[in-house]
Amino acid sequence: MSDEILINVTPTESRVAVVENGLLQELYLERCGDGGYVGNIYMGRIERVLPGMQAAFVNIGLERTAFLHANDIMPRQPELTEAGEPVEIPPITDLIRQGENVLVQVIKDPLGSKGARLTTQLSIPSRYLVLLPGVDNIGVSVRIEAEAERERLRGLVRKLVGEDSKAGFILRTNAEDVDEGSLARDLEYLRRLWKRIDAGMQGAEAGQCVYEDLSLPFRSLRDLMHAGVEKVRIDVAASVREAQTFAGEFFPDWVDRIELYEGEGPLFDLYGVEDEIERALSRTVPLKSGGHLTIDQTEAMTTVDVNTGGYVGFRNLEDTIYKTNLEAAQAIARQLRLRNLGGIIIIDFIDMEEDDHRRQVLRTLQRALERDHARTSVSEISALGLVEMTRKRTTESLEHRLCQPCPACGGLGRVKSVDTVCSEIFREILRAVRQFETGELRVMASPSVVERIMEDQHRTIAELTEQLRTTICFQPEEQYGQEQFDVVLL
Template sequence: MGEEILINFTPMETRVAVIENGMPQEVYVERVHRRGIVGNIYQGKVVRVLPGMQAAFVDIGLERAAFIHVEEVLPQNASHEEKNNTSIAQVLREGQALLVQVTKDPIGTKGARLTTHLSLPSRYLVCMLGNSHVGVSQRIEDLEERDRLRNIVHSLIKEEDGEPAGFILRTVAEGAAEAELKADIQFLRRLWASIKEKISTAKAPSIVYEDLPLNMRALRDMAHSGLERIRIDSRETFQKAEAFVRDLVPEVTDTLEYYPGERPIFDLFNVEEEIQKALGRKVELKSGGYLIFDQTEAMTTVDVNTGAFVGHRNLEETIFKTNLEAATAIGRQLRLRNLGGIIILDFIDMEDPDHQRQVLRTLERVLERDHAKCKVMGVSDLGLVEMTRKRTRESLEQVLCDVCSECQGRGSIKTPETVCYEIFREILRQHRAYDTDSYLVLAAQPVVDYLLDDASNHVAELEAFIGKTIRFQVEPMYNAESFDVVLR
């Protein structure tokens, strides 16, 4: 079984799943009211220059100002010395208009990240404006093919009269004919000409170019001749996709398929079930071991445990097999959850260096299939595997979930016993400060139950100590940690 792409479209939301060997590997969700803005180009306005951070805040029309570093303002060919010795205040001033492109969506409390090094993607190429470099994706490994592609683009650039622009050949360009690359270059030139027209009349802050919606981006960036099928469950989206593919990705025209089935498209290959699992902390392994994922603002940690798996031969063999299975599962989960930034993997300690190497090799092999750029640093002195995965958009959890109103993202809440002792301390504080006949405690049901049952002796002792009666009332709207002590 090969690779498939499923596109589930509704007017409010588009979802795309990448299936490999019958298993969901990647899931992307885009909601109309909060579409990602990576790739969008804005006429922005510098609102604050921060020399101490070598950065500036730029208003691009969002509720939160976006952030740009001095490196993203200086020319791409600037020397290391120039980048180190140039102050942001020398190149930007407050109130200045600045043409910028978004490289990272706003994530959590962080604003969008920007660059002035504009790029426009097409099927086979990424056009780097104001640059003259021609590069080839590292994933095209054949040296002859790399040279062939580079030579074709160099000769096509010479034929064109447009303003200077560099190009990077994308992975899907492998095997592309000269005519296809020429069509791509002409398309990118036309697109840039239309953007420049908008820029000439745009007032800051305003958008001058918006990247394609998710369903079209999936066809542009993920579709390739090795695909078995691309199924789309909306007839209108399918018709638009047909026209788009005919112009831009003709080699996948035959794989495009309208899916009219009564069974929801994401029920095929259990995509819905896998999304629910990807929102949980725990991932079960077939061997009986399990993984624990913890996503924080600074990094993501993954803990590997043997669980119920005790193996048949010896402990070292058990640990090795669990770690091998975990490495494969981690590679898939990082893609499925779209986790990025710093990732720390805590495999079970292995004594045998050969076992360590094999587990690392397995992890690297799984990550080779990842669309996002990954870098594995090896095993640290503490036995942890440190790696990074390029993050441009929010993770699946950040798109689909909100911070828990009960625990405020801590992942735990105080026990009824802890809240009960807080209530006792508050009653004593109020007893010293005010004169009253009695107290009424308003709290959630589990807390009141604990006070009237397990803590009833302590309540009686407190009443005797302060010489006042204490009554309790359940407040259904209170969360487990909320309470009020009312003077009566």
């Protein structure tokens, strides 16, 4: 499989595209002065403790106070006791107090009206390892499945760390098959970094950032670079030099894969990345067979509806539905990554009668999700043909990063019809005349509404004028939206 990473750097923003076999799979965006906060460490002040929610609001210097749950205050430990009972979480009032300072790390960016999500369980990532201060444990990513490899990696880290370590480590998926020298360089980097963070903690004031994660281009190299990536193309020479220096510290054998893009057109015109981004903002996703997906994102969940559309198949209805669902399963996995959709996701596959077809579609979806860097959990297909799944969400979706609510509809995706607004205007006229004594009314509305009233409702206007014994004049206003109008007493 041929993978490439494209890094577009401009004075206003940085964008990173992950391309697999010539097709855009993931997009990351960071604007100047508006980077994400995930991974940053702050000295926070407890502003308010909520015993009923087992949570607290913490001031870390951002616009909105951040959220800290009791689960994220407790030291890392198994979720179950040796007897198989859930570990009991003490009352939050026993863990923190209002007004005290606490060192916290952002694990989820502010989303919509919600503040950032915090934890006191610090973790500092590098290329192959994650440092866990204050924890005496060595873990291995579950995506490294071979038990012999898991034990080899644990043994190498134990040897490098020694017996006097005051921190634990997690071996990341990238660590699979790496040698001792690479792990040693990673370990030394983390130790130096933690010393700098520890020194910054001393005397830090509430709301002060103690550690800020790497910028997007460097994070991408750290987290996304792997043996299957053939090239990393960057369109700014200075950024290429910085990236090669950074890579030389962590994966020197791959430095020559990082190169300057010198093509005639923009970097993101390669593989039609810009066009793919535009399509990713659409509600509808066409399938090659002629079917399509309809994706609707709400605050509570994301729904995906599968439709056969123009696909009529060749054999029978069940076969047509089965092939459409198979194609849709792969397309859905890609769209979740590309659009960075997270939280609860409900997929409405077309109903299938055969159990084997249902199993194959579900398995296709699960296999397609295996390349997703975000953690996912997929349930069985329900009796209604629905698949409930979750995908870990730490940053806002692509739509929320690139778009804002429509000023005309406020994000509803629809506006009242002209006829509906006309009826509302007539009701408002009646209300105004009954409430106030007046000899003349002026109605200001959008040109389309005024035009409809004057052309189709002139008889109604005449009847109202005679009935109410008042003069009504209509004034079109270009700046008014279709739903907006004012009835003014003169």
